[in-house]
Amino acid sequence: MITRIPMITDLALLRLLHLVSPSLPIGSFTYSQGIEWAVECGWIATPDDLQAWLASQLHGGMTYVDIPGLQRLYHAVLADDTDALEHWIGILNASRETSELLLEEKNRGRALTDLLIVLEIPRAARWKPLLSQNQAAAFALAAAHWQIPLEQAAYGYAWSWLENLVLAAVKIIPLGQTQGQKLLHRTTPLLPEVVTQGLQVDDDSIGASSLALAIASSRHETQYTRLFRS
Numbered sequence: 519m520i521t522r523i524p525m526i527t528d529l530a531l532l533r534l535l536h537l538v539s540p541s542l543p544i545g546s547f548t549y550s551q552g553i554e555w556a557v558e559c560g561w562i563a564t565p566d567d568l569q570a571w572l573a574s575q576l577h578g579g580m581t582y583v584d585i586p587g588l589q590r591l592y593h594a595v596l597a598d599d600t601d602a603l604e605h606w607i608g609i610l611n612a613s614r615e616t617s618e619l620l621l622e623e624k625n626r627g628r629a630l631t632d633l634l635i636v637l638e639i640p641r642a643a644r645w646k647p648l649l650s651q652n653q654a655a656a657f658a659l660a661a662a663h664w665q666i667p668l669e670q671a672a673y674g675y676a677w678s679w680l681e682n683l684v685l686a687a688v689k690i691i692p693l694g695q696t697q698g699q700k701l702l703h704r705t706t707p708l709l710p711e712v713v714t715q716g717l718q719v720d721d722d723s724i725g726a727s728s729l730a731l732a733i734a735s736s737r738h739e740t741q742y743t744r745l746f747r748s
Contacts, residue, residue, distance in 0.1 A: 526670050533664035538678040544629040549622050550686040552734030555741050557690045565701050568687050572705055575728060576712050582726040583613045585672050585716025591658035592668050607652040615732040618739050626653035639663050672713045680705060
């Protein structure tokens with residue numbers, strides 16, 4: 519099946535590549551979102567285990583929390599509606615099931631907001647108290663300002679999440695670089711369905727829970743030795 523997506527200008531495409539680059543200085547490489555503990559306890563030991571872990575989260579939290587949340591933040595930015603922005607930041611943050619995952623959200627949000635201020639993105643400095651609470655909010659501001667269509671922004675957001683966790687797992691399991699790329703290649707076809715469904719979720723259906731992620735993140739907080747912050 520061919521998925522049609524709206525046209526994107528050359529400059530907007532380049533801005534999106536910039537926004538999702540692993541080199542963006544927001545510390546993405548320092549987080550594993552529970553994978554470090556899941557590997558230590560034996561839940562994740564092979565590429566197939568990792569693929570199942572990531573697919574479960576894509577079809578859960580990414581589809582029913584992150585993508586619809588990003589959509590609403592994007593529209594709030596376009597409408598210059600700080601009340602809506604604050605509301606949906608609160609919803610997304612409340613969906614983070616451990617203090618560690620919430621702290622990661624805020625740390626990334628603060629780092630991305632500081633970068634947008636340096637890049638002189640309008641409203642980034644004025645909205646810093648809000649944007650620094652949630653990375654998706656800062657991401658939405660950048661995407662809207664750079665005229666990146668919402669659907670492409672959602673693809674970029676989901677891809678960045680997936681790539682960062684695969685790169686983390688390459689170091690933790692460990693996987694070879696080639697195995698990591700093969701896993702990305704196999705998992706990427708899930709993203710069109712995830713983004714399409716996520717953009718159709720209504721307000722009352724927003725919400726998801728991953729018991730395994732919550733346990734792994736909680737146990738990671740007190741893990742004896744850690745390479746990653748989550």
